[in-house]
Amino acid sequence: MTFESITVTVDQLLFSANNRYFLRGLTLDIDVGNLPKQIPLNRIVSLTLHESFCIKVIENCLELRSLKLIGVIKWVSCTINSISRANTKLNQITVVTPTIRSLTELFTSILSITSLRRLEILTDEVAESFKFCILPAPLSKIEQFLLDSGSTINWNDLSQILPDLSSIRFLSVNLIDRNQKLIPSFIFQNLRTLSLGLLEVSFNWIIQLVATTPCLIKLKLTGLVDADDFVVNQRWTHLFESTPRLLRIFVNVSLEQSKELYHCEKIQAPLCALNLNLVCNGDDNDCNLYYGELEWLLTPINFTNITHFDPRVHKIDQKAKLYLRKAPLNVQNMVPIEVMADGNCLYNSIICLSGNAFLTHSELRVRTILELIKNEVFYNNSYSHIVGPLNEGIKNITHNFSFSELYELVGLKNVLKCNIRSIYPNIDYRQDLNIMNSTFEYAQSNLPSNTIFIFWTHTLNEIGARNNNAGNWTPNHFVPLLLPSNNPEFQTNLSHPQVLFSDTTPTKSTTKNSIATQVRIPNFNMEDDEQQLFLTSPMISQPAEEISTTL
Incomplete structure (x- = not known):
């Protein structure tokens, strides 16, 4: 068997529409020549593109969610301009370019993509200062913005653009230098996390900046500072007064003192008076400065579930409706709601049931991971014999568009x-x-009413699903179920199913699937006596061991 024959076989496996292995991510390197015609571009979700490729590649990626562009700024701008007309599902763009002449012009193109939620710009140099102008694009819905430049950024110039990012919740900027004037009056009402790379910036400037972020929860400062007392000083009090919701500060700056000095009582005492804990790690004197609790506490979700189908808002999933005929009788009259099969369908189902426009699948993923880590022992003891080790499950959840499971x-x-x-x-x-x-x-x-219904289904009909999976049927999609709108009394007629797992995990103060993938469910090949042993084994219901989590 030759290497060429192996390559052909792999291509047939990846690109064939007659099996369950579908290509979802694609990187086209600069050395790639002609693109194989059999590549199903209409299924690609994540694409990395170098400037040697034409824009038509993107136009054929109808399901594209994440795009990374690597090339000179002229090609990048031209590509982005074409995207705004061709793609309405794109929610993340990463730009890697050696030099940017004008960030304002680049933003003008990017903000025209109304579906965008995350923007990353990585460049060696911003050659020109920002040109003051009012951007013609509507207010962006971008929630995460990262700007990493090898040259220094003037915050005052950057602030001319930032007001157009009124929905921003995460902001990371590198590199801010010492030549900063007074902070503009614009207030970042929605900003939760701020990360800054510093070059000899004064602490007083940091205080002024943080005062414009009243809802800030997490602050990260890295780089070089202008004074030895940047970490240990009484001015932290002024910073906390302007940001009452601030829970954690991470400081990683170059310090002249050795790390042993920061463990002495003289240094620690004033910090303790401010409810601060200072921990130095590593030989380079990196410092972690924690305010209050070491655990970053998340504000609980205020989840009030929708119970009834509204034809003005919801669309019926017709394929799921057929599968629902094979569900238990007491749910067959419920309505399956269509949600996007983009790899986050479990979380999309939750968002649909919440009716909360600000809830995102990314937030739900993070909160789910925190819950599983916090009660790791409990979940491992209760479910690892069914769906495998928890640590592997958590690794899987951290990837966007990953499989969702039990x-x-x-x-x-x-x-x-x-x-x-x-x-x-x-x-x-x-x-x-x-x-x-x-x-x-x-x-x-x-309360029985405080129950949501999640249905395991498939994006193809049963015949099509079996044809794509060697004659077997397994679900690859989640949809929510609602009560019919013309029968609100139907809820009282639902007989409650037997609760097989009323597991109680400790209380705290504090999926994916697309047509291209398969939901991971337990696949047993046990003998009859082994299955009987599994079915009669007791569940462990003791409270899980508390695990302190630091973000």
Whole structure:
């Protein structure tokens, strides 16, 4: 067998529409010549593109969500201008370019992409100062903005653009130099996380800047500072007064003193008076400065679930409606709601049920990960024998567009503080799938109405799904179920299913699927006596061991 024959076989496996392995991410390097015609560009979700390729490649990527452009700024701008007319689903752009002559002109093109939520710009040099102008684009919905420049950035010039990013929640800028004037009066009402790379910037300037961020929760400062008392000084009090919600500060700056000096009582005492803890790590004297608790506390989600179908808002998923005929009788009259099958369908289902326009699948992923880490012992003991080790599951969840499985479904009940009823159709059904047809109860919820319904389904009909999976049927999609709008009394007629797993995890103060992927569910090949042993084994219901988590 030759290497060429192996390559041909792999291409057939990846690009064929007759199997369940679908290409979702694609990187076209500068050395790539002709693009194979069989590549299914209409399925690509993540694309990295060098300037040697023409713009038509992007025009054929109809499902594109994430795009990375590497090349000179003229080609980048031209490409972005074409995107604004061709793609309405793109939510993340990364620009890597050696020199930017004008950030204002680049922003003018980028802000025309109204679906964008995250923007990253990496450059060696910003050659010109910002040109003051009012950008013609509407206010952007970008929530995350990262600007990493090898040359220094003037904050006052940058502030001419930032007001157009009124929805921004995460801001990272590198490199801010010492030649900064007074902070402009613009207030960042929605900013939660601020990360700055410093070059001899004064502490007083930091205080002025933070005063414009009343909702700031996390502050990260790195680089070089202009004074030895930058880390240890009484002026932190003034900084905290202007940002009452600030919970954590991370300081990683070059210091002249050795790290041993910061462990002495003389240094630690004034910090303790401000409720600060200073920890030095590494030989380069990096310092972590924590305010209050070491754990970054997240504000709980105020989740109030929608219960009834509204034809003005919701669209029925017709394929899921057919599968619902094979679900338990007491849910067959419910309405399956269409959600985007972009790899985050479990989280999209939650967003649909919440009716909260500000809730995102990224936030739900992060909160789910925190819940699983916080109660790691409990989830491992309860579910690892069903869906595998928890640590592997968490690694999987950290990737956007990754498979969703039982861990996420169970963890979300504590994130949302509600019961979750999982509904699985009676197709190729086995006893070991009983857990997929059960209600996962939140410990403090005693109200039947505080239950949401999540249905395991497929984006293809049953025949098509089997043809793509060697004759087998497994779900690859989640949709929410709602009560019909013309029968509000239907909810009282629902008989409550047997609660197979009313697991109680400790209380705290504080999926994906697309047509191209398969939901990970337990796949048992056990003998009958082994299955019986599994079904009769007791569940561990002791409180999970608390695990302190630091973000």
